[in-house]
Amino acid sequence: MYRNLIASALLFFIGSAAVQAEEEFLRPDQAFLISGQAGEADTLRISWQIADGYYMYQSKFRFQTETPGVEFGDPRMPPSITKDDPIFGEVEIYRNTVTIDLPLNRVPGNIETP
Numbered sequence: 675m676y677r678n679l680i681a682s683a684l685l686f687f688i689g690s691a692a693v694q695a696e697e698e699f700l701r702p703d704q705a706f707l708i709s710g711q712a713g714e715a716d717t718l719r720i721s722w723q724i725a726d727g728y729y730m731y732q733s734k735f736r737f738q739t740e741t742p743g744v745e746f747g748d749p750r751m752p753p754s755i756t757k758d759d760p761i762f763g764e765v766e767i768y769r770n771t772v773t774i775d776l777p778l779n780r781v782p783g784n785i786e787t788p
Contacts, residue, residue: 700725713775718746721773729757732766737776747777 705725713719724730732754737746751774754766 700728706730716778716780718776718778719773720776721771722768723771724769729767729769730772731762732768735774743781745779745781747779750775750777 705728707723708720709723710718710720722730732751735749735751737749739746752768752772754768757765757767759765
């Protein structure tokens with residue numbers, strides 16, 4: 675009888691901890707607040723405010739535009755931090771905040787007119 679009670683109590687606490695852990699994760703739009711602004715000379719400056727305890731992988735950034743006549747150049751990435759990730763091994767990450775400058779290139783002859 676006591677074994678069943680202890681086992682039930684243990685399962686309750688394990689289950690409660692799992693539910694609590696799930697509730698503690700922020701949604702991506704809360705963990706990684708994004709903002710953008712026009713930078714110097716045809717550059718778009720994009721910034722992310724990264725919540726405490728979270729980080730972004732440098733290798734996972736991708737940029738695309740759907741604006742006719744405009745292409746992105748190579749992003750100017752700031753220095754990153756090396757982390758030994760248990761799944762991916764040694765990776766480059768950003769914590770707290772990251773700002774990336776993205777050059778805008780005009781493509782002649784590829785601009786749609788109304």
